[in-house]
Amino acid sequence: MARMVATLLFHPGIWLTAVRQARRLGMVPDPDYLRFRMVTMYGDAAAQPRGDDLISYLRWCKCWERSR
Template sequence: MGDGPSTRWVLRATLAVARHPSLWPTALRQVFVLARPRWWAARPYLPLPDRSYLRFRLQTAYGDPDREPEPRDVVAYLHWCRSWRRLDP
């Protein structure tokens, strides 16, 4: 993931999330929560997470900052985000 996720991975993760319509609002929210500040002001003009943050998270999750996450882990993360948000008063 040195230059970002592969197109193949994005497709696989999108399909995994697409199978869970109840997670769509959470997924959309997380896209913007994790987006680097002022993402609209610099190329590629997409709400992508900061590379150093993403590398850190991949290192802590998989022990390898260049590994692409498993799509099922993305779904599990979104389930966790949704349940955590429900606990927030």
């Protein structure tokens, strides 16, 4: 979690989006959901999300918010 926050520090343009997603998913998402996402993204339930993937996801969320 600390690694993800550190990654976000360098991307202030998506901070608000990150806060919105944290509220929507909960500060710590459900473990079953996380396992599912890690399997579908990395092929391994025990994988740790990469910082660049987090940034890509949040940028996608930001674009999606604007299009609504």
